[in-house]
Amino acid sequence: MSVLRNARKLIVARAIAGNRHFAVRYLPGFSTIAVLCFVLLYAPIVALVIYSFNSGTNIALWEGFSLHWYTVAWENELVQEVTFRSLIVASMAAVTSTMLATMAALGTTRTGDYRGRMLIYATINQPLMVPEIVTGVALLIFFAIVKAFTGYHGLAYLIAAHTAFCIPFAYLPIRARLEGMDSSLETAAQDLYATPVKTFWRITLPLMWPGILAGFMLAFVISLDDVVITELVKSAGQDTLPTYMLGQLRRGITPEVNAISSALLGISILLVSLFFVLRNR
Amino acid sequence: MLSVSNVYQSCKLSDPVCSRQIAVEIQCATKVFESRTSSVTALDNVSLEIQQNEFFTLLGPSGCGKTTLLRLIAGFEHPSDGQIRLYGEDITFWPPYQRPVNTVFQNYALFPHMTVRQNISFGLEMLKRSKAEISKTVAEVLNLVRMEELAERRVSDISGGQQQRVALARALAPQPKVLLLDESLSALDYKLRQDMQIELKRLQHETGITFVFVTHDQEEALTMSDRMAVMNVGKILQVGTPGEIYNFPKQRFVAEFIGDSNFLEGYVVARSSSRAKVELSPTYCADLPADDAVQPGTRVSVAVRPEQATLTSATTAAALQGRVSNMVYFGTHTHYVIKLENGDLFTVHQQNLSGHEIEYEPGHAVGVTLNQSTMQILKD
Ligand SMILES: Nc1ncnc2c1ncn2[C@@H]1O[C@H](COP(=O)(O)OP(=O)(O)OP(=O)(O)O)[C@@H](O)[C@H]1O
Numbered sequence: 081m082s083v084l085r086n087a088r089k090l091i092v093a094r095a096i097a098g099n100r101h102f103a104v105r106y107l108p109g110f111s112t113i114a115v116l117c118f119v120l121l122y123a124p125i126v127a128l129v130i131y132s133f134n135s136g137t138n139i140a141l142w143e144g145f146s147l148h149w150y151t152v153a154w155e156n157e158l159v160q161e162v163t164f165r166s167l168i169v170a171s172m173a174a175v176t177s178t179m180l181a182t183m184a185a186l187g188t189t190r191t192g193d194y195r196g197r198m199l200i201y202a203t204i205n206q207p208l209m210v211p212e213i214v215t216g217v218a219l220l221i222f223f224a225i226v227k228a229f230t231g232y233h234g235l236a237y238l239i240a241a242h243t244a245f246c247i248p249f250a251y252l253p254i255r256a257r258l259e260g261m262d263s264s265l266e267t268a269a270q271d272l273y274a275t276p277v278k279t280f281w282r283i284t285l286p287l288m289w290p291g292i293l294a295g296f297m298l299a300f301v302i303s304l305d306d307v308v309i310t311e312l313v314k315s316a317g318q319d320t321l322p323t324y325m326l327g328q329l330r331r332g333i334t335p336e337v338n339a340i341s342s343a344l345l346g347i348s349i350l351l352v353s354l355f356f357v358l359r360n361r
Numbered sequence: 362m363l364s365v366s367n368v369y370q371s372c373k374l375s376d377p378v379c380s381r382q383i384a385v386e387i388q389c390a391t392k393v394f395e396s397r398t399s400s401v402t403a404l405d406n407v408s409l410e411i412q413q414n415e416f417f418t419l420l421g422p423s424g425c426g427k428t429t430l431l432r433l434i435a436g437f438e439h440p441s442d443g444q445i446r447l448y449g450e451d452i453t454f455w456p457p458y459q460r461p462v463n464t465v466f467q468n469y470a471l472f473p474h475m476t477v478r479q480n481i482s483f484g485l486e487m488l489k490r491s492k493a494e495i496s497k498t499v500a501e502v503l504n505l506v507r508m509e510e511l512a513e514r515r516v517s518d519i520s521g522g523q524q525q526r527v528a529l530a531r532a533l534a535p536q537p538k539v540l541l542l543d544e545s546l547s548a549l550d551y552k553l554r555q556d557m558q559i560e561l562k563r564l565q566h567e568t569g570i571t572f573v574f575v576t577h578d579q580e581e582a583l584t585m586s587d588r589m590a591v592m593n594v595g596k597i598l599q600v601g602t603p604g605e606i607y608n609f610p611k612q613r614f615v616a617e618f619i620g621d622s623n624f625l626e627g628y629v630v631a632r633s634s635s636r637a638k639v640e641l642s643p644t645y646c647a648d649l650p651a652d653d654a655v656q657p658g659t660r661v662s663v664a665v666r667p668e669q670a671t672l673t674s675a676t677t678a679a680a681l682q683g684r685v686s687n688m689v690y691f692g693t694h695t696h697y698v699i700k701l702e703n704g705d706l707f708t709v710h711q712q713n714l715s716g717h718e719i720e721y722e723p724g725h726a727v728g729v730t731l732n733q734s735t736m737q738i739l740k741d
């Protein structure tokens with residue numbers, strides 16, 4: 081999971097920096113290393129997906145093709161419950177963090193130069209730098225205090241925590257979009273009798289929409305596969321899909337986990353590709 | 362052509378009933394851009410009156426403050442000091458969306474998520490005009506810029522010249538009192554640019570809207586303007602018709618910036634109420650119009666356009682003497698560079714009228730005769 085997350089951080093970083101070409105492929109041994117890296121990266125995943133179609137119970141022994149484990153997973157009420165919870169948390173966190181990130185992006189790109197702007201950038205992107213485990217522990221302690229005062233033990237803590245670490249992921253594509261957007265369009269709208277509010281709804285929002293969707297999707301995926309923070313923040317009986325799977329693995333591996341992982345992988349790939357399609361529009 | 366006068370009920374230049382009003386009045390406007398590290402004075406105590414129905418051009422080198430002046434009129438920027446009036450009303454601090462003024466942006470700034478039609482109707486929608494009125498006006502404006510066929514296209518799918526027309530149409534549709542154009546033609550290629558120059562003049566004539574046009578191209582300014590202002594480093598140096606500016610530049614910068622000029626150093630030997638006698642060479646004294654600043658005994662510069670001087674072979678009667686140092690034949694006229702006796706270079710454009718003009722070869726001694734009525738004493 082954490083490899084996936086890091087790869088995603090890299091993808092986002094590249095999406096923001098833009099691709100710079102330089103002819104590294106002419107260096108000796110380049111192709112060999114490249115192929116090796118790809119094999120190392122993807123061989124485990126390929127194996128995982130293949131074995132999710134295994135009909136037997138042994139995860140290392142191929143006994144023939146079947147969708148058996150997908151059916152088992154699909155009909156497992158616990159899996160249904162945690163999946164549902166994961167989707168709730170991810171969509172709530174993605175919606176909230178995207179809204180906050182949109183406002184932050186507007187505040188940092190559409191207000192002219194002011195003192196402390198760099199500091200605000202840094203603050204917004206801070207969660208990317210802080211190790212997850214630190215954030216997790218901090219939230220655990222903080223929420224423990226809040227719980228003691230309020231007595232509330234619901235899902236809101238999880239949603240709040242996910243919202244917090246999703247904000248920078250939602251923020252980056254939205255800001256990139258806004259920065260690439262010619263601000264003279266907004267000036268032109270005002271020249272054509274549009275009030276600032278009208279300008280926002282008719283010009284700014286429609287034009288930044290792809291960025292917002294991309295930010296939303298990224299936040300959704302990031303929230304969907306979070307383990308560390310979830311593990312620390314969740315109350316009893318609040319497992320999400322990834323923490324449930326982790327729990328299952330501790331007990332012993334069945335290809336059911338393979339099936340769930342493959343499904344999760346499929347969803348992630350779908351959303352990330354959608355993100356790129358939108359980014360390039 | 363659809364009856365444009367239905368839409369644009371303003372008076373024409375020739376209309377005698379309608380005495381010309383002042384459309385835009387800028388009073389002592391100063392604009393200072395302050396930032397943490399520096400402060401730039403983009404406009405320095407600028408005053409200007411632009412009349413109704415005028416094609417008025419702001420001309421000046423890059424960075425002289427033309428765009429800043431337009432942005433003050435449009436309301437994107439507020440002056441640090443001074444006032445802006447529109448038909449007498451003080452609009453200095455009105456927001457842009459309340460000013461009946463529209464801009465054609467240098468980069469067009471068309472809304473990329475809208476079609477040509479949607480772009481053009483945007484301003485009218487914001488003004489809450491009725492559906493029927495919007496579609497009627499948009500149709501008329503589309504016709505005016507000859508873009509009917511492309512109305513449903515996305516603005517990213519049309520050519521640069523067509524985008525230019527859409528930008529123009531979008532700014533014209535709300536029938537502004539004043540239309541501001543910021544170097545609107547400079548992105549176009551030569552041919553398209555010439556077409557658009559004619560088009561703009563036609564539009565201005567047909568709509569009767571006051572145009573304020575910014576350019577750094579002197580030829581464009583001279584051919585298109587009713588009146589023009591020459592600017593440099595945040596100041597307006599001279600305002601006048603193209604003829605006045607070209608023929609009677611008041612300052613050295615204006616004479617240098619527009620067309621070619623020769624500058625002669627002279628000594629004021631005498632002056633009467635409105636004229637001064639200036640000694641330009643030991644044998645030649647010019648009698649020129651002069652203001653009070655020109656005092657006897659001082660040195661002044663005098664500008665002479667190359668086409669206002671003629672060469673003669675008789676070397677004694679002429680105002681200046683020298684030798685031909687260079688000659689270039691251009692068909693309709695010939696350019697001579699004369700090295701004067703004091704060592705200065707002087708350019709003469711000699712018209713080739715009969716085809717039998719004497720050609721002065723390099724090295725020949727020649728005289729230069731000056732047309733006194735077109736010479737100007739300059740302020741530096
Ligand atoms: N927003 C701003 N902040 C700081 N300085 C500015 C700003 N806008 C313009 N200036 C400065 O004001 C001066 C005048 O700029 P302006 O854009 O009006 O020039 P211009 O005559 O339109 O030039 P050009 O022909 O290159 O477009 C320049 O020195 C410019 O650097």
Ligand SMILES: [Mg+2]
Nearest residue numbers: 427428429543
């Ligand atoms: Mg400019």
